[in-house]
Amino acid sequence: xxxxxxxxxxxxxxxxxxLLDKPLGASSxxxxxxxxxxxQAEKGGHTGVLDPLATGLLPLCFGDATKFAQRMLDxxxxxxxxxxLGATTTTGDAEGEVLLERPVAVSRADVDAxxxxxxxPIMQVPPMYSALKHQGKALYEYARAGETIAREARPVTIxxxxxxxxxxxALVLDVRCSKGTYIRTLAEDMGELLGCGAHLTGLRRTATAxxxxxxxITVEQFEALELPERDALLLPADSLLADLPAVTLxxxxxxxxxxxxxxxxxxxxxxxxxxxxxxxxxxGQPTFLGLGEAADQVLYPRRxxxxxxxx
Numbered sequence: 283x284x285x286x287x288x289x290x291x292x293x294x295x296x297x298x299x300x301l302l303d304k305p306l307g308a309s310s311x312x313x314x315x316x317x318x319x320x321x322q323a324e325k326g327g328h329t330g331v332l333d334p335l336a337t338g339l340l341p342l343c344f345g346d347a348t349k350f351a352q353r354m355l356d357x358x359x360x361x362x363x364x365x366x367l368g369a370t371t372t373t374g375d376a377e378g379e380v381l382l383e384r385p386v387a388v389s390r391a392d393v394d395a396x397x398x399x400x401x402x403p404i405m406q407v408p409p410m411y412s413a414l415k416h417q418g419k420a421l422y423e424y425a426r427a428g429e430t431i432a433r434e435a436r437p438v439t440i441x442x443x444x445x446x447x448x449x450x451x452a453l454v455l456d457v458r459c460s461k462g463t464y465i466r467t468l469a470e471d472m473g474e475l476l477g478c479g480a481h482l483t484g485l486r487r488t489a490t491a492x493x494x495x496x497x498x499i500t501v502e503q504f505e506a507l508e509l510p511e512r513d514a515l516l517l518p519a520d521s522l523l524a525d526l527p528a529v530t531l532x533x534x535x536x537x538x539x540x541x542x543x544x545x546x547x548x549x550x551x552x553x554x555x556x557x558x559x560x561x562x563x564x565x566g567q568p569t570f571l572g573l574g575e576a577a578d579q580v581l582y583p584r585r586x587x588x589x590x591x592x593x
Contacts, residue, residue: 296323297345298516301498304340329354338487347519357491364484374466405435528558536561547581
């Protein structure tokens with residue numbers, strides 16, 4: 283091994299968010315580890331599992347940005363789903379074996395009626411081929427062993443479904459939904475309502491938490507860049523909190539907060555559960571400090587960046 287190769291493997295304290303266009307066939311963790319290696323980053327995490335057979339937007343967090351990754355798990359999502367009518371499979375997607383084939387006698391009016399039926403708050407039974415845990419094991423592990431575990435229906439919300447294309451057995455949908463929505467289950471349930479069965483043949487995530495697919499980069503494009511160019515693509519950690527109100531502290535309040543102390547906050551009389559906090563650290567412009575909560579005119583630190591915390 284050359285000295286140059288050894289230097290490339292040194293891990294760095296990298297902080298920020300990478301918007302990745304995850305490739306087909308790669309797990310979320312495989313995509314994360316590849317990009318983490320390319321960045322030589324000490325710490326990284328993804329923002330929720332995107333199935334290997336799905337592609338599209340996968341925000342990756344590095345360093346201090348991982349402190350706020352949970353908010354991405356709770357965010358709304360948007361997908362383009364390709365559905366094949368007339369056949370159900372063991373997995374609910376194209377990877378599984380065909381269970382049953384039925385003739386397709388479905389009109390556009392039937393599809394539109396099904397779209398209305400599945401728009402709004404609905405109940406979904408999670409699929410067996412999912413990463414949900416039962417007694418410490420993922421459901422897909424039981425499914426692969428031929429076991430079926432009873433699952434309770436869960437509430438999810440489908441904000442909108444747009445039919446992008448419909449021809450014969452092929453249906454393409456643009457779906458905006460809440461966290462926890464399984465698009466393969468949506469495809470199966472719509473197929474049953476239409477009387478012909480259905481399964482998912484392709485899925486592409488196009489948006490999540492205000493981030494859009496058009497701003498993402500592929501693994502191949504990312505790998506082709508030099509290290510400084512890769513660093514330049516990282517969004518700041520506070521991009522994960524862009525939907526929250528912000529507060530800026532003076533130098534004295536900044537010093538207290540970064541030592542883990544609460545500070546007076548006269549801008550509110552009730553409770554503000556989430557605030558982006560910026561402070562005067564002598565950098566010449568406000569520095570992002572982290573996430574806080576305000577209650578009864580007191581601001582409390584909740585998750586601060588390690589780069590600004592003082593012992």
